[in-house]
Amino acid sequence: AAAAAFSVAILASRFFPHPRIIDAATGVPVPGAGLVFPAAHLLLTPFSSLADLLTCSGLSQLGALLAYVVAGFPFIIWLAWGRCRVPWRACCLAAAVYFGAFASFLAWTASTSRPAARLVLEDPELLAFDFHSHSSVSWDGRSHFSPEKNARWHERMGYGAGFLTDHGREAGALMRARAGDYATLVGREMGLEGLHIVLLGSSPSLDPDAYPGPEGLRRFIERSERDHGVLTILALPEYWKKAWDRLDELADWGVDGFEILNAFPKSLDMGVDERRRVIELCRSRGLIMAGASDNHGWGSAACAWNVIRLPGWRGWGSAERERRLLAALKRERFRAVSVLGRDRVETSRGLWVLTDPPKAIWRMLRGWSGFQCLVALSWLWSLTLAAIPIGRQLQAWQRH
Structure with missing residues (x-):
């Protein structure tokens, strides 16, 4: 019955197709932008797609999904044993x-270089880039995630450039790692007064200790471009959590932009109304809207890209690509960048977050191609047919 219900849902999803990529500011599909899936991802469609869903879920949504997993265990027991009384040892083994299996799936999702989709843009003059990511140079970067591996991951996800913004250090970015058409750009992430500020461009003489206290934060934002030649982007989730009532003040001081989409789970808890407020602030003040992978070496799927028109970018080296990109950001500001993201269910508030996992799974099904639906149905019924004799043996063992 469960397999039949899932089959109906998969088939029904074909009548309600949904885009995979949207403009994060408007919520509408993006013509000429799409995801291309490697063969291994397609052959593992139900597992790879669920792993992508987890990677692009908010922390509260992951907690809600965990609640479903825990609550689903009695249902699994009922499917296996029916109405028979279950021995406690068998129940413990089943729980283990x-x-x-769930823990192994999470480890596969977060810790392995599993197959993942790549962004493809039809217009060759468009550059997809990342405002904010980390490497092993950061104190919280995964130990094996070197600047070179950071570059390879970005190239695999369809980026053409990205600012490597390790915490307080430019050493990794200055290596300017390359991978295919991808080029590493120089930046860093700096903490002041509880806020995380992404600095775009090199600032070797910058000493954060020279800007202590609230007055230091104001002074730094006011002078960052004049004294250090960098653009300042306020990162999620810190400004949302710690300075939500001060956004206009920060804009008055001269901050250059705000992240409106950040793939870190805590940041994905930001609600749609809060995001709209930041987008409107950027629009009214002429500030840069930014999307960030915020990748620290965990997870394989990308959830956010930034797209800017830079004709001829493939022919430029890393330094020239950085110079031209920064110049375009300074010149065009709010109009410079389109933030693209995977179409996901926005995090609900309070107990309503418990409705997010089923909505997210339904949206995942609606994004599948016909081939992916066929692969998923094949996996579903193969596993179901394999499980039926096991369940019958368990019930027969219990009766005797």
Whole structure:
């Protein structure tokens, strides 16, 4: 019955197709932009797609999904044993297998270089880039995620450039790692007064200790471009959590932009109304809207890209690409960048977040191609047919 219900849902989703990529500011599909999936991702469609969903979920949504997993264990027991009384040892073994499989899936999702989709843009003059990511140079970067691996990951996800913004250090970015058409650009992430500020461009003489306290924060933002030649982007989730009532003040001081989409789970908890407020602030003040992978070396799927028109970018080296990109950002400001993101269910508030996992799964199904639906149905019924004799043996063992 469960397999039949899932099959109906998969088939029904074909009548309600949904875009995979949207403009994060408007919520509408983006013509000429799409995701291309490697063969391994397609052959593992139900598992890879669910892993992508987890990677692009907010922290509250992941908690809600965990609640479903825990609540689903009694249902699994009922499917296996029916109305028979379940021995406690068998129940413990089943729990170990069930939760062990879930933990293994999470580890595969977060810790391995699994197959993931790549952004493809039809217009060759458009550059997809990342405002904010990390490497092993950061104190919280994954130990094996070197600047070179950071570059390879970005190239695999369809980026043509990205600012490597390790915490307080430019050493990794200055290596200017390359991978295919991808070029690493120089930046860093700096903390002041509880806020995280992404600095775009090199600032070797900058000492954060020279800007202590609230007055130091104001002074730095006011002088960042004049004294250090960098653009300042306020990162999520810190400004949302710690300076939400001061956004206009920060804009008055001269901050250059705000992240409106950040793939870190805590940041993805930001609600749609809050995002709209920041977008409107950027529009009214002429500030840069930014999307960030904020990748620290965990997870394989990308959830956010920034697209800017830079004709001829493939022919430029890393330094020239950085110079031209920064010049375009300074010149065009709000109009410079389109922030693209995977179409995901926005995080609901309070207990309503419990409705997010089923909505997210339904949206995932609606984004599948016909081939992906066929692959998913094949996996579903293969696993179901394999499980039926196991369940019958368990019930027969219990009766005897």
